[in-house]
Amino acid sequence: MxxxxxxxxxxxxxxxxxxxxxxxxxxxxxxxxxxxxxxxYGLEIDxxxxxxxxxxxxxxxxxxxxxxLGNFVDDACDLVIMTQALQVLxxxxxxxxxxxxxxPECIIAFPNFAYWKHRLHLTxxxxxxxxxxxxxxxxxxxxIHLSTFQDFASLCRDKGVTIVDEAxxxxxxxxxxxxxxxxxxxxxxxxxxxxxxx
Amino acid sequence: xxxxxxxxSVGLVTPQTATFESPLALACGKTLERFELVYETYGxxxxxxxxxxxxxxxxxxxxxxxxxxxxxxxxxxxxxxYVGPGKVIDTDRFFVVSLNNLGGCHGSTxxxxxxxxxxxxxxxxxxxxxxxxxxxxxxxxxxxxxxxRFAAVVGGSLGGMQALQWTIAYPERVxxxxxxxATPRLxxxxxxxxxxxxxxxxxxxxxxxxxxxxxxxxxxLGLKLARMIGHITYLSEHSMGSRFGRxxxxxxxxxxxxxxxxxxxxxxxxxxxxxTRFDANTxxxxxxxxxxxxxxxxxxxxxxxALAPATCPFLVVSFTTDWRFAPARSRELVNALLRAGxxxxxxxxxxxxxxxxxxxxxxxxxxxxGSYMRRIHADITGxxx
Numbered sequence: 001m002x003x004x005x006x007x008x009x010x011x012x013x014x015x016x017x018x019x020x021x022x023x024x025x026x027x028x029x030x031x032x033x034x035x036x037x038x039x040x041y042g043l044e045i046d047x048x049x050x051x052x053x054x055x056x057x058x059x060x061x062x063x064x065x066x067x068x069l070g071n072f073v074d075d076a077c078d079l080v081i082m083t084q085a086l087q088v089l090x091x092x093x094x095x096x097x098x099x100x101x102x103x104p105e106c107i108i109a110f111p112n113f114a115y116w117k118h119r120l121h122l123t124x125x126x127x128x129x130x131x132x133x134x135x136x137x138x139x140x141x142x143x144i145h146l147s148t149f150q151d152f153a154s155l156c157r158d159k160g161v162t163i164v165d166e167a168x169x170x171x172x173x174x175x176x177x178x179x180x181x182x183x184x185x186x187x188x189x190x191x192x193x194x195x196x197x198x
Numbered sequence: 199x200x201x202x203x204x205x206x207s208v209g210l211v212t213p214q215t216a217t218f219e220s221p222l223a224l225a226c227g228k229t230l231e232r233f234e235l236v237y238e239t240y241g242x243x244x245x246x247x248x249x250x251x252x253x254x255x256x257x258x259x260x261x262x263x264x265x266x267x268x269x270x271x272x273x274x275x276x277x278x279x280y281v282g283p284g285k286v287i288d289t290d291r292f293f294v295v296s297l298n299n300l301g302g303c304h305g306s307t308x309x310x311x312x313x314x315x316x317x318x319x320x321x322x323x324x325x326x327x328x329x330x331x332x333x334x335x336x337x338x339x340x341x342x343x344x345x346x347r348f349a350a351v352v353g354g355s356l357g358g359m360q361a362l363q364w365t366i367a368y369p370e371r372v373x374x375x376x377x378x379x380a381t382p383r384l385x386x387x388x389x390x391x392x393x394x395x396x397x398x399x400x401x402x403x404x405x406x407x408x409x410x411x412x413x414x415x416x417x418x419l420g421l422k423l424a425r426m427i428g429h430i431t432y433l434s435e436h437s438m439g440s441r442f443g444r445x446x447x448x449x450x451x452x453x454x455x456x457x458x459x460x461x462x463x464x465x466x467x468x469x470x471x472x473x474t475r476f477d478a479n480t481x482x483x484x485x486x487x488x489x490x491x492x493x494x495x496x497x498x499x500x501x502x503x504a505l506a507p508a509t510c511p512f513l514v515v516s517f518t519t520d521w522r523f524a525p526a527r528s529r530e531l532v533n534a535l536l537r538a539g540x541x542x543x544x545x546x547x548x549x550x551x552x553x554x555x556x557x558x559x560x561x562x563x564x565x566x567x568g569s570y571m572r573r574i575h576a577d578i579t580g581x582x583x
Contacts, residue, residue, distance in 0.1 A: 041536070047562045050545055055569035057577070059511065061532065061544045071533040 001027055003169045004109045004189045008081060011107055011165065011193055012038060017077040019043070019102065021065055022085035026053035033058070040077055066090045072102040079105050086110040086152075087143040093155060100161065100196045112168065112183075112190040114148035119185075133170075133188050149184040156194055165193035206282045207274060208240040208265035208289050213305065216342050222335060225328040225490075231314060235339050236305030237261050237297035240281060241289035243345070248578050250345045251287055252336065253277065253296040254353030254360035257428070257484050258476060260304035263296040264289070277354075279559050286568045287352070291575045295343065300335050301327040301484065303477030310411065310477055322408025322479055329356075329491045333363045337371065350574055352376040354556035355523065356484070359491045362531070365508035366493055374574050376513040376567070379520055379556040381527035382501050382534065383492040388522065391431055392485040395424035399478050408479050417478045422469030424481060429468050434519035434552030494534075501534035511541035513570045515563070517555035518548050543570070 001009065005028045012018065014036040020029050023042025026049070032038035042060045044050050053060035063071075066089060080099040086092045087110050099106045111133040112118075118129035128138040136143065147155075149168065156163050168180075168187020183190070203209045213236050222230045238261050243250060253263050255276070264281035266274055275296075280286045287294055298306040301324060309324040340348065351372050353361045358380025365375045381388075399405060402420030406413050430438075442461040457463045494501040512535055516528035525546045535542040547563045549555035555563070 039541075041542075047545075047548075047565065050543075051562075051565040051569045054513070054543055054566055055573055057511075057573050059541050059543050061542070062546050063544075071529070071536060073537065076536070 001031065004083060004191060007167055007169055007191055008083065008107050008109065009036075012036060012079060012081070014038070016040075016079050018079045018081055019069075019072065019077050021080060021082040021099070023053065023058070023060060024049045024083075026056045026058035026060060028081070028083075029053070029058045030056040065095065068095075069098045069102055074101055075104065076102045079103050079107065081107045083109040084111070087145050087147065089145060092145050092147070093159075096155070096159065096161070096194075100194070104196045105164070105193065107191065107193050108152070109169075109189055109191040110147065110152070111143070112149045112187045113146040114150065114184045115188045116185050117188075131188075149187055149190040152190060152192060156192070160198055162195040162198055163192055164195050167191045202269060203266060206284050207278065208282050210269070211238050211240065211262070211265040211267065211275075213238050213261055213267070215305065216339055218335075218338050218342075222331070222338070224325050224331045226325050228325040230300070230307065230325065233300060233307040233335065234305075234311075235297050235300070235307070235335060236302075237295060237339060238263065238265075238275075239296075239343075240264055240294040241292050243293040243343075244578075247345055248347070248349060249292050249575070250340075250343070250348050251292045251294045252340070252348045252351045252364075253281070253287070253294060254332075254336070254351065254357035255296070255299065256353070256355035256357045257488065258425075258472070258481075259357065260302060261296050261298040261306075262304070264294070277557065279557065280564075280567070286564055286571055288571065288575070292349065292571075295339070295345070297336065297339060299327070299332045301325075301480055301487075303480040308477070309408075309479035309483065319411060320479075321411065322482075324479060324483065326486050326490075327483055328487055329359050329363045330367060332360055332487070333367050336360070336364075337368055340371065347371045347373055349578055350374040350376060350571070352378070353380070354378040355380055355553065356488055356491075359488075363491075363493065365510055365512070366504060369507045369509045372510045373577075374510050374513070374570075375508075376515070376570065377528075377531065378513075378515040378567075379517055379523055379528075379553055380514075380531070381523040382494060382531045384489055385527075389489050391427060392489055394427050396482055396485060398423035398427070399482060402478075405478060408482075410478065416473070418470075418473040421473035421476060421478055421481065422466070424469075425472035425476075426465045426469040429465060431522040432553045434521065434550060436519060436550045437552055437554075440550070501530070502537035505534055505538045505540060508535075508538070508540055512543070513567070514542060514544045515556070515567065516544075516546050517551070517553070517563075518546060519550055520553045520555060522553040 018040035020042040043063045080103045121129035168183040170188035216235045262275040263277040264275040283290045298304040301308045309320050313320045351361045351364045358377040361375045361377050364372045399420035402417035404415040405417040445460040493504040497503040514528050516525035532544040545566045
């Protein structure tokens with residue numbers, strides 16, 4: 001499993017009812033269902049991802065996140081998970097509101113734009129960063145709302161959302177001391193666990 | 199002999215008839231004292247009888263879903279693209295049951311059958327059937343075949359409504375339900391189209407109030423018009439446009455009312471063919487079953503409450519250009535299932551073919567539906583998919 005998914009997997013309590021926004025091929029939900037008795041639904045728009053979910057027995061709904069979560073009632077589930085989707089949304093801030101409407105707690109993972117390699121790229125090449133976590137060119141990227149570890153923490157403060165846990169990860173040096181000390185600089189992927197209210 | 203069929207065909211199939219001697223109470227208040235259902239099966243029922251799949255047919259469908267009745271049959275069954283060895287509904291894995299519904303005109307008890315109480319054919323006095331009635335009769339067939347629980351009940355359009363009804367009426371007998379290109383109830387527009395079709399049939403001078411057989415007549419004109427209007431709703435504007443455009447049969451306008459545009463020729467041909475192979479009373483009855491279907495109706499319009507008894511995981515599939523039962527109707531069903539806390543997956547398949555898309559080959563549709571069916575089989579055998 002991808003490093004960020006592994007970390008999220010560990011954070012999800014057993015028997016939880018979850019919603020996974022942008023669930024991809026359903027790897028996380030399938031593992032949670034098998035080993036932690038977790039139930040729920042994944043939302044996805046990629047046809048290959050949807051077919052893979054169905055093959056794993058993961059409940060998957062073809063639904064565009066930009067259309068909102070209006071079809072889920074308040075407190076529909078215990079936890080909403082969203083990995084690598086925040087930055088492609090038209091309005092990440094209102095999505096955060098909706099996520100905390102349908103569940104008291106959310107886990108959100110996104111690429112940290114303040115990662116040192118991105119900073120170097122911009123500083124020395126004078127070009128928009130292209131990296132492993134941000135592989136697209138500026139003109140064809142789906143990432144329309146890139147943000148940093150600190151940006152998201154600040155949004156949570158502004159909205160009165162409690163940050164329960166935070167971490168940064170990357171594919172190879174997950175949990176390295178540098179990223180724990182300076183997550184905004186050394187974290188390639190930012191992961192937050194947030195709770196409704198203060 | 200079967201060597202002449204494609205390798206992924208179920209090959210030669212022979213319809214069977216099941217006879218039921220105990221009465222079936224119907225939603226309309228009447229009772230069928232005895233009835234027959236014509237059905238086909240493909241594949242083999244496994245030792246613990248856990249691999250049966252029921253296929254429910256749509257408005258003008260029947261039991262012949264796959265394979266060929268004769269070696270020189272021109273076209274295979276109506277869902278042959280999806281039913282066969284190695285296909286989505288894999289007959290190497292599943293025991294597939296496909297029947298002709300009550301009131302049909304392909305062998306099951308219907309308006310053309312003899313009413314045992316009068317000794318005369320039922321004609322227009324055959325009871326108006328509901329989707330719930332059909333599901334009860336299908337459960338009787340399952341009993342007779344020794345199937346306690348279906349691995350899956352699947353259907354498109356009106357067939358999808360039957361699959362949905364199964365999960366409400368017999369939740370313990372359905373392990374999975376695939377509801378394809380369906381709707382939890384018809385819209386006013388849907389009913390309006392059905393009413394035009396019915397009026398076309400009923401106003402045909404050859405209809406004789408439904409007793410046309412006694413007059414050695416067939417209301418062909420009415421059936422033709424009914425099929426033409428129905429057919430328009432099965433296709434999308436795009437698929438009609440790309441297939442026919444404004445093409446003319448000859449190279450200039452005739453300034454008359456004979457067939458000029460290719461689309462007119464096509465519709466007339468579809469109508470003509472249909473009018474000789476389908477029964478008018480059956481068509482009326484089937485459109486009524488469509489109009490009446492509304493599981494939420496008995497729950498003050500609360501579809502989630504209607505779905506409360508269901509226990510199985512659902513697959514709901516719609517098609518992007520289907521305007522007869524549009525994707526929004528499938529999403530209504532999905533959202534009600536979510537409110538009811540049911541396990542559900544939903545896919546809106548990209549297709550230019552309108553409502554008919556559920557019958558036609560489509561890579562995305564095959565991938566998602568195939569994944570779902572393989573998973574069902576893996577659950578039966580205990581394999582991890």
